[in-house]
Amino acid sequence: xxxxxxxxxxxxxxxxxxxxxxxxxxxxxxxxxxxxxxxxxxxxxxxxxxxxxxxxxxxxxxxxxxxxxxxxxxxxxxxxxxxxxxxxxxxxxxxxxxxxxxxxxxxxxxxxxxxxxxxxxxxxxxxxxxxxxxxxxxxxxxxxxxxxxxxxxxxxxxxxxxxxxxxxxxxxxxxxxxxxxxxxxxxxxxxxxxxxxxxxxxxxxxxxxxxxxxxxxxxxxxxxxxxxxxxxxxxxxxxxxxxxxxxxxxxxxxxxxxxxxxxxxxxxxxxxxxxxxxxxxxxxxxxxxxxxxxxxxxxxxxxxxxxxxxx
Amino acid sequence: xxxxxxxxxxxxxxxxxxxxxxxxxxxxxxxxxxxxxxxxxxxxxxxxxxxxxxxxxxxxxxxxxxxxxxxxxxxxxxxxxxxxxxxxxxxxxxxxxxxxxxxxxxxxxxxxxxxxxxxxxxxxxxxxxxxxxxxxxxxxxxxxxxxxxxxxxxxxxxxxxxxxxxxxxxxxxxxxxxxxxxxxxxxxxxxxxxxxxxxxxxxxxxxxxxxxxxxxxxxxxxxxxxxxxxxxxxxxxxxxxxxxxxxxxxxxxxxxxxxxxxxxxxxxxxxxxxxxxxxxxxxxxxxxxxxxxxxxxxxxxxxx
Numbered sequence: 290x291x292x293x294x295x296x297x298x299x300x301x302x303x304x305x306x307x308x309x310x311x312x313x314x315x316x317x318x319x320x321x322x323x324x325x326x327x328x329x330x331x332x333x334x335x336x337x338x339x340x341x342x343x344x345x346x347x348x349x350x351x352x353x354x355x356x357x358x359x360x361x362x363x364x365x366x367x368x369x370x371x372x373x374x375x376x377x378x379x380x381x382x383x384x385x386x387x388x389x390x391x392x393x394x395x396x397x398x399x400x401x402x403x404x405x406x407x408x409x410x411x412x413x414x415x416x417x418x419x420x421x422x423x424x425x426x427x428x429x430x431x432x433x434x435x436x437x438x439x440x441x442x443x444x445x446x447x448x449x450x451x452x453x454x455x456x457x458x459x460x461x462x463x464x465x466x467x468x469x470x471x472x473x474x475x476x477x478x479x480x481x482x483x484x485x486x487x488x489x490x491x492x493x494x495x496x497x498x499x500x501x502x503x504x505x506x507x508x509x510x511x512x513x514x515x516x517x518x519x520x521x522x523x524x525x526x527x528x529x530x531x532x533x534x535x536x537x538x539x540x541x542x543x544x545x546x547x548x549x550x551x552x553x554x555x556x557x558x559x560x561x562x563x564x565x566x567x568x569x570x571x572x573x574x575x576x577x578x579x580x581x582x583x584x585x586x587x588x589x590x591x592x593x594x595x596x597x598x599x600x
Numbered sequence: 601x602x603x604x605x606x607x608x609x610x611x612x613x614x615x616x617x618x619x620x621x622x623x624x625x626x627x628x629x630x631x632x633x634x635x636x637x638x639x640x641x642x643x644x645x646x647x648x649x650x651x652x653x654x655x656x657x658x659x660x661x662x663x664x665x666x667x668x669x670x671x672x673x674x675x676x677x678x679x680x681x682x683x684x685x686x687x688x689x690x691x692x693x694x695x696x697x698x699x700x701x702x703x704x705x706x707x708x709x710x711x712x713x714x715x716x717x718x719x720x721x722x723x724x725x726x727x728x729x730x731x732x733x734x735x736x737x738x739x740x741x742x743x744x745x746x747x748x749x750x751x752x753x754x755x756x757x758x759x760x761x762x763x764x765x766x767x768x769x770x771x772x773x774x775x776x777x778x779x780x781x782x783x784x785x786x787x788x789x790x791x792x793x794x795x796x797x798x799x800x801x802x803x804x805x806x807x808x809x810x811x812x813x814x815x816x817x818x819x820x821x822x823x824x825x826x827x828x829x830x831x832x833x834x835x836x837x838x839x840x841x842x843x844x845x846x847x848x849x850x851x852x853x854x855x856x857x858x859x860x861x862x863x864x865x866x867x868x869x870x871x872x873x874x875x876x877x878x879x880x881x882x883x884x885x886x887x888x889x890x891x892x893x894x895x896x897x898x899x900x901x902x903x904x
Binding site for chain 1 (some may be wrong): 745748751757836839845846
């Protein structure tokens, strides 16, 4: 286990190093000077600014400083908004995004698993077909289209939910549902196929023949085993929720980190783009690692010691 | 009881008869097609896909309007017999724009899939066939790159390289090929020790011939499924990038740019969002369903 975690940690660090290095060099080749504006700056001021941000040093010194800063959890300043740093943006926007993301993950897992279980228990009957049609729709409709349709029909036309902004719980329902729709569909399909696989096992037959009730078989024997593959989906789920939040927060006017990120892209605020990218990458890679470790603990059949997953 | 001998007749058994195969022999792909045909949803997806491609090719010629020419006296018109899908804020015909957008979206999807195919087959094929250190090194590199979050890297590249069709396809392919290379490697690993490969080697075939004539054709099934499923994800990424302001520049009409424009006007001119949005969904749906159907048809475990 320790060996496996160590190996995964090493890979994670290498991937992170790759994206950090990429952001650093992208910054240097990005078109335009960070201080470029309508007014031409006097050369003395420009030199001062360069010195302030350390841009007068050779590239390897800058690169090293950049790495040290990231290790110290400092993602740098914003070039567009002089008084703001990327850390400020993260501290301000991330709690909102986190709340929204958690709500979406809850909906995706709860509804997805439920749909999958119903579909498997009523295999090849109408509940199965209905659940799978819902799942195919969820996969085919991108989250931003789902969000705009929900907003148009349920908020603008029918007025059941508020149209936008981030105030009460009611404000969070539509964005969370839109964010959850695609992962929910994947989870439903995953749960269904894994339930069907488990139901075909001999121990289910044994449980039936020794007279256990349907409920006990379903809860104790089937669902517990069938949910294991769903845990592996938690990594991609986090990634999907995170990137989905860029557009959903924009559509619903939610002041989260995703919306800030998109604004910085439109402003070409390079330091913010790079800083937030590095932050998101750390977040994602760490959560995927945690999911993998959790999976190893939950399912004792998987041998992690050799560094290879049993398949 | 006695039965007279003349009640019996020698029918004559020929030993060869039992050995005869009564059903006509099917090639692998015929068999796959028969199984695919039984899947109604997949068949529906295939028909839908055919229609979409047909409209992408001929749609722009079905209306006298051009996708890029403005007509400011006719802006934001609802769908009518004149403008079938209405017009946008510059008076451009939405029907022409929708099918022009279909061309671009499907082109991006297919181009991304083909680039993934080329790099993935080369990388995975060489890694799997050579084995040992080469394999180890090549796949470790792929693993590290795979850890880099896909959409974030695409966004970064688009920011740095600038907007445009080719940048978008390049950005998508930089990490997109890894999935394909893993699948090809797995296939090659399982195939390379088969007798017919040994036979080909004995007959003096070189590596490139073995790869091109034996290993890759025999891995075609999983490769095809991966390609079919890459297309919808590329179409999604295109729409997504346009939606966050990192896409193609006007007057290019892609479904992503149209949906992005339409969103701003959704409250008063809903058709401007409706048409591109519905066609994005239909295309993603069709490719997904066909890909799933193909996977089920290729998987021998699904045989009944």
